[in-house]
Amino acid sequence: MISMILPDTLHHVFDLNSGIVLVALLKESDCEYLSQISVLESIAKQYQNNVNVFIAEENQLDFFFNTLSTKEYPLSQGTPQFIVFYQGIESTRFIGNAEEIDLINMISTIHSPY
16 A cells, blocks of 8 residues: 655654655656556555555655755656665665666665565
């Protein structure tokens, strides 16, 4: 299941989900939006007991892009972003339209007992 994440719930997500969290930053106006949602749904189903999948509320993307941007990865609103956190700490990110294998590879880099 994909859950919506809002600015005021961002830190609670990490508090409640000490395992793997995948956060997607997507714009509904992106022509690939539906295919990206399909990829996320597949990941959520495949890893339903091990990975918590969230999509950022589109009206709050400015907040997420500012909050989750780093010097190494300055985020731009025009590009889809997928960020994996483990125990509340960013583990890896993917910038651009993702295929299922891209997200599986991201999740696989985390050394956790899933």
